[in-house]
Amino acid sequence: MASGAAGFRVLALVLFMSAFATAAPSLNVGHYLFTCPFAEAIIRKTVFDAVSRNPGMAAGLVRMHFHDCFVRGCDASVLLKSTPGNPAERDHPANNPSLRGFEIIDQAKAQLEALCPRTVSCADILAFAARDSALKAGGIFYNVPAGRRDGRVSRLPEVTQNLPSPTFNAQQLIANFARKGLTADEMVTLSGAHSIGISHCSSFSSRLYSFNATLAQDPSLDPAYAAFLKAKCPPRSKAAQADPTVPLDSITASTLDNKYYLQLPKLRGLLTSDETLYTSPSTSRIVASNAMNGFAWSVKFAKAMVKMGSIDVLTGERGEIRKLCSVVN
Ligand code: HEM
């Protein structure tokens, strides 16, 4: 009995001390409850209005959060503009010209600066905006732990080193997400974001015209779908540098749902990185289960978004709260 009580006291002391040992502050839900109580409501209204005007903005904002988090952590480095001598992430070909929604973040930030100056970070605004986009486009709701601070560094070459390429196979995608602490299941589940939004032809045209030395067309692409894509994406001539776009999910293009996974067995995944999730034995079962159960997928998606949103965040005294999201203070 006595030793049990002593054991409890030791345990209590260890727990008490570890509360201080792990002093690095973490993210928490309701972070702005006392410092800027209407922050989340203002961001939500700004995002909902923007998505009502242009449904594609939901896709843009979800993708922007992903591109932020995978390069230098979720620190809003993706929002910084290039400066003389420092090309920023934002100007990498993976982001420029396709990344969209910058002006929505700027609009929310301007309102928040008027109401509670230097309080709400751009990195948090982006995390909330991605969440509100998932709510508006897919009815998926989750709480976003906040308290991220904004970074002061953005370097273009780091995008190549950290973001997955659309030509990656499943093994490469699993390895890329693993470096960010995300599992194969989370990688496949987050790829469900490709049930909304668009892709430029340049991101997949090698599948249509230059697959490998013997085949022009990717055999893991449904021939009828390939014909549709070729009509939308003619071979690029030097004269016409236009780069048209097509929906990533041609069935429910502006609804964030699990229909994306039903396209993959039909060989109608648009990017190599989509189709490989079905053709690779290491991920095909995850595709099948996400295809079968939309609710289970949406729960996993929300959890994975929260986890992605915590990659290498700056908290406490690190980083800063930017005044304008596109420039450091
Ligand atoms: C698994 C690895 C991934 C690869 C290789 C990849 C690649 C791409 C590419 C190439 C595009 C089209 C860009 C263009 O040509 O315009 C795209 C679009 C998009 N991606 Fe991903 N992506 C991946 C994962 C993710 C994740 C994890 C998310 C978010 C959770 C995401 C969200 C989106 C969205 C919403 C779009 C549409 C954007 C728009 O319409 O503006 N992607 N992705």
Ligand SMILES: *[C@@H]1O[C@H](CO)[C@@H](O)[C@H](O)[C@H]1NC(C)=O
């Ligand atoms: C081209 O791809 C096909 C289908 O994946 C494959 O069977 C063939 O060996 C490849 N050819 C070359 C030269 O890599």
